[in-house]
Amino acid sequence: MEKKTTFNRWTVGILFAVPQLILIFTFFYWPAGQAVFWSLTLQQPWGGGNIWVGLDNFISILEDPNYWDSVTISMIFAAISTGLAMAIGLILAALTDRQLRGSKFYRVVLIWPYGIAAPALAMAFRFILAPEAGLIAVVNQWWPGIWDPGLNGADALASVIVAFSWKYIGYNFIFFLAAFQGIPRSLIEAAAMDGSSVLRRFWDVQFPLVTPTIFFLLVINITESFQDSFGIVDIMTSGGPHNSTNLMVYKIYSDGFKGLDFSGAAAQSIILMLLIILLTIFQFRFIERRVHYR
Secondary structure: OOOOOOOOOHHHHHHHHHHHHHHHHHHHHHHHHHHHHHHOEEEOOOOOOEEEOOOHHHHHHHOOHHHHHHHHHHHHHHHHHHHHHHHHHHHHHHHHHOOOOOHHHHHHHOOHHHHOOHHHHHHHHHHHOOOOOHHHHHHHHHOOOOOOOOOOHHHHHHHHHHHHHHHHHHHHHHHHHHHHHOOOHHHHHHHHHOOOOHHHHHHHHHHHHOHHHHHHHHHHHHHHHHHOOHHHHHHHOOOOOOOOOOOHHHHHHHHHHHOOOHHHHHHHHHHHHHHHHHHHHHHHHHHHHHOOOO
């Protein structure tokens, strides 16, 4: 029988919960409340208080075509980067789980990318994908202008996607490998005795059993793609060229700290939070139906 911890006095439980409640209030509820307040007021850039404007900030943002371009770019970035990071992480985990020669070494090395800070990662990829040096320079000599993130918006977005995906491959690899190792070997051996090939065993046995992990990582990766891409964009492209990599999270920074539009940036942060919430609800409402928990 499972043992449950009980307290004779309810104050003991409250004391254990107070530190966590203080952290949540300090680092989430209080900043979120301030953002809501600023989004409904006009914050003076040089002080002087707030002027109540209601929903005018939201209306101004939603009427701005540049903002909708940022939303579109962010959706494209989230879809492609999530797909790449999860697909490659799944394949690498499946190969490592087969315990091939050197699998223990790969198991350690493939986790390292996630431990690299985003600015350092962005700086490295900025040099790796530079059109004037390295392999890319050789390619540009054969096909001049085929790759230039400084001038071509599609190339700039592709470079940011590659850098972000590379970082989260290691994160996804950890969870996928744990999911594969949790599958009973008897199931895989039984499928092998029935004559199933490696790919057939993966698709019919292993893949359905790791769908809960796939769903979990899908939610996490999409959420992180909207929030954790700022450092990479800031170092590699600074939102350019021609706003082709001006993601929603970077636009909040540029409008708020560079343009001194604090109220508009606060309203954008509220919209971004609502968008993430809606995407999460959509995933739990429709995608979770395909998950096999048993």
